[in-house]
Amino acid sequence: MSCSKFETDIALYAGGDLPRARIARVEAHLAACADCRALAEDLRAEQALLGELRDSPLEDAMVAQVRQRVLVEVRRAGFSPRGALAPLLALAAALLLAVILIWPRHHSGAAPRAAAMSHAAPTVAPLIRKSRHHLRRMPAAQPGPPLLVQFVTDDPNIVIYWLIDQKPQGD
């Protein structure tokens, strides 16, 4: 068998990774082949150098910088509204929205307007269309287009839309 067919096993043998069943065959070849013994020696020397890389000093300042950056990031994430207060803020905003939606129904009896607003969806176009329809039916008292207020939270999944009907012009 030629030496090239032993190279792979010699590379494993030098690092102690060769399965036991193949060791005897490799050792027999090494005993008879000076070139492969030299290869095995080179590989062992290389292994020793690789092991020294593990013990070579690292720059403490670089490791410390990483720790500092991580802790800053973690603390910011842990205590920012995104991490801890976002659900509370969303709840508060939802309650505020609910109060605003219910308030006109109790105090002005303007049921149609409240009903239109209760369908508030996160798009503006349908609500504007309703408002225009309303305008055609009541040309005398023209309300302005609904005002859309958009709350953007730190959490991209939470966006709060707040629609406000403006008072009819000329009241």
Add this chain to the structure above:
Amino acid sequence: MTAYPRENSGEMAAFERIMSQCERRVFRVALRLLNNPQDAQDAAQEVFLRLYKHLGSLDETRGCEPWLYRVTVNVCHDIARGRRHSLGLAEVPELPAPQPDAYHDAERAQQREIVRRGLSCLGGKERAALVLRDVEGLSTREVAGILGSSENTVRSQISTARLKLRDFTGRLLRRRS
């Protein structure tokens, strides 16, 4: 399974403890895989941020070292993918020859430097297997677990990597002499 504590104070304490125990190892592996200190810092930062995120789902009794190694290798692969290909021999700059009166340590340091540069010439998977096995000193089985490969695959990778590295160092030393 005993998970790491999730409530805030215990979580931070556990996190800082793991980080102080493993930060040098993570940084060292990242440095050997990426061969660039700034990239290694970025990789280590990403690894520990992921650790913080997943701390509650890790099993404390099994330790988090295998998980950290696995994530480090993955993060480094991602960073390396965004960079240029591995260096070829022709692209590796010449090392200055040691001074005739230099100490043995200086010669040894240069040989380490040649091996370190040689790592850059290996493919990503071979380099990861070799760094974990020969630099970190993990067993073949541990390396296979971390890389998600079979032990036979890892043996094949480290065998190929050792021979390539030997070829690289031999050619560089011959070129220098």
